[in-house]
Amino acid sequence: xxxxxxxxxxxxxxxxxxxxxxxxxxxxxxxxxxxxxxxxxxxxxxxxxxxxxxxxxxxxxxxxxxxxxxxxxxxxxxxxxxxxxxxxxxxxxxxxxxxxxxxxxxxxxxxxxxxxxxxxxxxxxxxxxxxxxxxxxxxxxxxxxxxxxxxxxxxxxxxxxxxxxxxxxxxxxxxxxxxxxxxxxxxxxxxxxxxxxxxxxxxxxxxxxxxxxxxxxxxxxxxxxxxxxxxxxxxxxxxxxxxxxxxxxxxxxxxxxxxxxxxxxxxxxxxxxxxxxxxxxxxxxxxxxxxxxxxxxxxxxxxx
Amino acid sequence: xxxxxxxxxxxxxxxxxxxxxxxxxxxxxxxxxxxxxxxxxxxxxxxxxxxxxxxxxxxxxxxxxxxxxxxxxxxxxxxxxxxxxxxxxxxxxxxxxxxxxxxxxxxxxxxxxxxxxxxxxxxxxxxxxxxxxxxxxxxxxxxxxxxxxxxxxxxxxxxxxxxxxxxxxxxxxxxxxxxxxxxxxxxxxxxxxxxxxxxxxxxxxxxxxxxxxxxxxxxxxxxxxxxxxxxxxxxxxxxxxxxxxxxxxxxxxxxxxxxxxxxxxxxxxxxxxxxxxxxxxxxxxxxxxxxxxxxxxxxxxxxxxxxx
Numbered sequence: 001x002x003x004x005x006x007x008x009x010x011x012x013x014x015x016x017x018x019x020x021x022x023x024x025x026x027x028x029x030x031x032x033x034x035x036x037x038x039x040x041x042x043x044x045x046x047x048x049x050x051x052x053x054x055x056x057x058x059x060x061x062x063x064x065x066x067x068x069x070x071x072x073x074x075x076x077x078x079x080x081x082x083x084x085x086x087x088x089x090x091x092x093x094x095x096x097x098x099x100x101x102x103x104x105x106x107x108x109x110x111x112x113x114x115x116x117x118x119x120x121x122x123x124x125x126x127x128x129x130x131x132x133x134x135x136x137x138x139x140x141x142x143x144x145x146x147x148x149x150x151x152x153x154x155x156x157x158x159x160x161x162x163x164x165x166x167x168x169x170x171x172x173x174x175x176x177x178x179x180x181x182x183x184x185x186x187x188x189x190x191x192x193x194x195x196x197x198x199x200x201x202x203x204x205x206x207x208x209x210x211x212x213x214x215x216x217x218x219x220x221x222x223x224x225x226x227x228x229x230x231x232x233x234x235x236x237x238x239x240x241x242x243x244x245x246x247x248x249x250x251x252x253x254x255x256x257x258x259x260x261x262x263x264x265x266x267x268x269x270x271x272x273x274x275x276x277x278x279x280x281x282x283x284x285x286x287x288x289x290x291x292x293x294x295x296x297x298x299x300x301x302x303x304x
Numbered sequence: 305x306x307x308x309x310x311x312x313x314x315x316x317x318x319x320x321x322x323x324x325x326x327x328x329x330x331x332x333x334x335x336x337x338x339x340x341x342x343x344x345x346x347x348x349x350x351x352x353x354x355x356x357x358x359x360x361x362x363x364x365x366x367x368x369x370x371x372x373x374x375x376x377x378x379x380x381x382x383x384x385x386x387x388x389x390x391x392x393x394x395x396x397x398x399x400x401x402x403x404x405x406x407x408x409x410x411x412x413x414x415x416x417x418x419x420x421x422x423x424x425x426x427x428x429x430x431x432x433x434x435x436x437x438x439x440x441x442x443x444x445x446x447x448x449x450x451x452x453x454x455x456x457x458x459x460x461x462x463x464x465x466x467x468x469x470x471x472x473x474x475x476x477x478x479x480x481x482x483x484x485x486x487x488x489x490x491x492x493x494x495x496x497x498x499x500x501x502x503x504x505x506x507x508x509x510x511x512x513x514x515x516x517x518x519x520x521x522x523x524x525x526x527x528x529x530x531x532x533x534x535x536x537x538x539x540x541x542x543x544x545x546x547x548x549x550x551x552x553x554x555x556x557x558x559x560x561x562x563x564x565x566x567x568x569x570x571x572x573x574x575x576x577x578x579x580x581x582x583x584x585x586x587x588x589x590x591x592x593x594x595x596x597x598x599x600x601x602x603x604x605x606x607x608x609x610x611x612x
Contacts, residue, residue, distance in 0.1 A: 029531070031467055070438070071445035093533055122452055128462075129314055129455065130469045158462035 002124055002161035003135045003295060004149055006187075008176035010140045013210040014166040016266040017256055017288070019047045022135050023097065023268045024285075024292035030132035031095040033075075035123075037149065038139040039063055039109055042102025047266050049084040050076050053101040061103030065123065066116050066148075073100050073123070086270045095132065109144040112151075120152040128159050133296065141180065147190055154195035162301065163187065163205040164253065169212045169238060178245035181205055206301070207247050208291065209255035217257070253300060254291045259284040305425040306478045307504045308432045309393025310443040311513050312451045313520035314470035319463040321385030321552070324349070330457045331380055346558040351380040355414055356446055359404065362396070362419065363440040365430035372396065374410045374417035378446055380454045383517055384556045390451030391516075392443040393509050396428060417441075429476040433487075433495040444472055466548045468524045473516040477508045484570045486515070486578070494519055498570065507564040511571070514563055518580055521556055525549055525587050534590070539598045546591050554591070557584055 007014040019034060026032045036044040042061065045053035053061075057074045065073035076099040079090040090097075127134045138146050153161050165187075167177035181187050181202075191201045213219065215232045223231075242248045261269065261280045269288065273280040294300040316322065322330065324341055327349040331339045337352030355375040362372040378392040399405075399418035410416070436442070451470065455462075475496040485497040496512060532545040559581060560571040575581055 071442055071448070092536065095531075122449075125452060125456060126448075126470075129317060129464065130467055132467050158458075158460070 001133050001296060002128060002153065002159060003133060004138050004146075004161065004163045005135060005166065006138045006146060006163065006180070007140045007166040008173055008180045009167075012140070012166045012168050012173065013256070013262065014140065015044060015137055016047055016262055017166055017208060017210055017291075018135055018137050018164070019044060020268055020288040021291045021295060022133065024288045025133050025295070026095045026097040027091060027093075028289075028292060029093050029095055031130065032133045032135070033096075033098040033100060033127055033131045035062060035100045035127075035134060035136045036102040037062065037145050038137050039102050039106050039145060040139055042104070042106065043266075044099060044137060045076070045101050047268065048076075048078045048099055049082045049087060049267070050078065050099065050101075051083050052076075052081065053099070053104075056104035056106060057101040058104050061101050061106060063103030063106030066109075066112075066119050068115065068119065075100055084268075084270075086272045087268065098131070108139070109148060112144055112148050117148060117151045117155065120148055121155045124152055124159065125156060142185055142190075146187065147194070150187070150191045150196065151194045154191075161204065162295070163201075164295075165205060165207050166210050167207060167247070169209050169255075171238065171241060174238060174242050174245055174247050177207060178247050182246065203301070205251075206253035207251050208253050211258045211262070212255045213258045219258070253294050254287060256287045256291070257281065257283050305396045305398065305419070305423075306429055306476055307393060307395045307508065308429070308443070308474075308476045309391065309509060309512060310447045310475070311389055311391040311473045311516035312444065312447040312470050313387060313389050313473070313516045314451060314455070315464055315466070315468050315524070315552075316382060316386055316388040316460065317455045317462045317464045318460040319465060322382070322460070323385065326459055327382050327385060330454055330459050331382060333380065333453065342562065345561050346384050346556065348384075348562060349382045353377050353379045353414070354450075355411070356392075357407065357410070358394075358417065358441055361437075361440045362417070362423070362428055363431035363434075363436035364423070364427045365434055366427050367431075367437060368423075368427070370423045370428065371420045372417040372441060373399070373404050373420065375414055376417070376441075376443060376446055377415035378450050380450050381513060382454070386552055386556060387517055387520065388451060388454045389513060389516065390447040390449070390454065391509065391513050392446045392450070393512075394441075394443070395504055396423075396425075398423070425478060429478065429497070432476050433474055433497060444474070447472070465552055466528065468527060471516070471520045471523055473512060473519065475512045477504060477512075479503060482569065484573055486519075486574060491523075500567065500570075502566070507567060511563050511567045514560060515571075515574070518557070518559055518584075521553060522580060522584055522587075525553055525584070525591075528553075529587055529590065532594075534594055539594070539601055543594055543598045546594055549591055550595070554588055557581070557588075 005018040022032050022034045036042045042056035060070045060074040062073050064070045078097040082088050165177050167173040192198045215235050259281050269280045269285050274282050274285045328339045331351035333351050340350045342348045359373045362370045364370050376392050376394050381389040394417045396417050399420050469492050471492050473494045477498040480499040483499045487495045528549045532542045534542050
C-alpha cells in the first residue's frame with residue numbers, strides 16, 4: 001500500500017503526523033517505510049532523530065535517485081540508526097521502520113521527464129514488494145512532486161494507493177484543502193489528465209485534521225464562559241463550512257488533537273513520552289495509533 | 305580470467321503461483337525466442353537471454369582504473385511459479401587490442417567483457433565481492449531491472465500473500481583448485497566465491513541461481529517465523545502468521561535440482577557447512593509443530609465443549 005501525504009499549506013503538521021502514523025504502524029507489527037519527497041526541505045531525518053540525515057542525505061538521497069545519479073536510494077534503518085534512546089531498540093513484535101531520506105540541499109523539482117517518472121514508478125514497485133505500508137511525504141500545495149507521484153501511480157494500476165490531505169481546523173485551511181483536491185489544477189484535475197479515473201481517485205482521498213482544539217478539551221477549562229461560547233460557535237461554523245466543501249466528517253479519516261510537544265518540537269511521540277516523562281498527551285498518541293489502523297482499514301475507505 | 309555475476313531473487317507479485325503457460329508469457333521478453341521450461345523435480349522457467357552493452361570501469365579492490373568493454377548477459381527465471389529471479393553475468397577476458405574495437409566484435413562474443421590494459425584477476429574478484437566503488441560496472445542494477453520487468457508484468461495481479469524483501473547474491477567464479485565460500489553481509493546481501501575445475505560454462509550460473517533461490521527461501525522463512533513470534537503470541541495468532549509459509553514456500557525446497565553433476569560437490573559442501581537443508585528442516589519442523597500443537601489445543605477445546 002502506498003500512502004501519499006500532502007497538505008494544502010505549509011505548517012500543517014503533515015510531516016510530523018505522517019511520521020508518527022508510520023511509527024505507530026510499525027509498532028502494530030507491520031514493515032513500513034517513509035519516503036521524504038519534500039525535496040525543498042527534506043527534514044524527516046530530524047523527526048526520526050537520525051542526525052546523519054537530519055537535513056537530508058549528503059549523498060544517494062531520493063533526489064539523486066530520481067535524477068538517475070545512483071541506482072538505489074539510501075535507506076536508513078530507524079531502529080538501528082536513530083539517536084533517540086527510545087527509538088534505538090526495535091520493540092518486540094514491531095515491524096521494520098525504514099526512512100528513505102531526500103538529498104541535502106537537493107531543491108524542489110522544477111520539472112520532470114518521462115525517465116524520472118519511470119524511476120519513481122520502479123521505486124514504488126520495489127518498495128511495495130517489501131513493505132506493508134510506504135508513506136510518501138509530498139510537499140505542501142500544488143507541486144511538480146505531486147504531479148510526479150500521480151504520473152507514477154498511473155503507471156502502476158495494480159498497486160493500491162491512497163492520499164491523505166492534512167489541514168488545520170481553520171476557515172482558510174478548510175477552503176484551501178478542498179481547493180487542493182477539487183480546485184483548478186488540483187489533485188483530481190491533474191490526476192485525470194495523467195490517466196487516473198477521476199471518481200476512483202476521489203475515493204482514494206481522505207482528510208486529516210491536525211492541531212485540533214476541541215471545545216470541550218481540558219486545555220480550555222480556565223476560559224471564561226464568553227470565550228467558550230465563542231469557540232463553540234466558531235467550531236459549529238467550521239463544521240458547516242467543511243461539510244459544504246466536502247471536507248466534512250464523511251471524508252475525514254481522523255483528527256489529531258493539539259499537543260504542546262508538537263508545537264515546540266517536531267518529533268515522534270513514543271509511549272515513554274506519554275507514560276514516563278508525561279510530556280505528551282495520551283490522546284495524541286491514541287490519535288496516531290487510530291490513524292495507523294484506519295489507514296489500512298478498508299471500511300474507512302468505502303466510496304463516498 | 306574470471307566470471308562474475310549478480311542474482312536478485314524475490315517473491316513473484318501474484319496472489320497464487322502461476323501456471324506454466326503464464327510463466328511462458330511473463331518470461332517471453334523477446335518475440336520469437338522461446339522460454340525454456342523444465343517440470344521435474346520442480347517447475348522452472350527461464351527467459352531467453354538479453355544483452356546489455358557496457359563500456360565502463362570494472363570494480364577493483366586496489367581502486368585502480370580498469371576499463372572493460374563488452375556485453376552483459378541477463379535473464380529472468382521463475383521457480384515453482386512463485387519465486388522470481390533476475391540474473392546477470394559476464395566473463396572477463398584480456399583484450400588482444402589496446403583500444404576499443406567496433407561493437408560487432410563484442411556482439412559476436414555475448415557475455416564477454418574485455419579488459420583494456422592491465423588487470424589482475426584477484427584484484428577484480430576482490431573488488432567485485434567486496435564493496436564496489438560507485439560508477440563501476442553494476443550488475444545488480446541490471447539484474448534488479450530484469451526482476452522489475454517480471455514483477456511489472458500485466459499478467460500478475462500484484463496481490464502477493466506477504467511482503468518480503470528481495471535478496472541479492474554477488475558471485476565470482478574462477479578456475480582452479482575447487483573451493484566455495486558463501487558469505488552473508490547485510491540482511492539482503494550475500495556473496496559467493498567459487499573456484500571450479502575446468503573452464504567456465506553457463507552451468508556455473510545455474511549453480512549460483514540455484515543457491516540464490518534457496519538462500520532466499522531460507523531467509524524468507526526465517527523472517528516469517530520471526531514475525532510469528534512463536535511463544536510470545538497466542539497459538540492461533542502465531543499459526544495464522546505462519547500460514548503463508550505453508551501455502552507458498554515449504555514445497556519449493558529442492559536443492560541442486562538443476563545443477564550439473566560436476567558442480568554437485570559444491571552444493572554438498574555447503575550442505576555440510578553451514579548446512580542449508582539442516583536449517584531449513586529445523587524451521588519446517590518448527591512450523592509444523594506449531595500447527596500440530598495448535599490443532600491439538602483446538603481439538604481438546606472442542607471435546608471439552610462437547611462434554612459440557
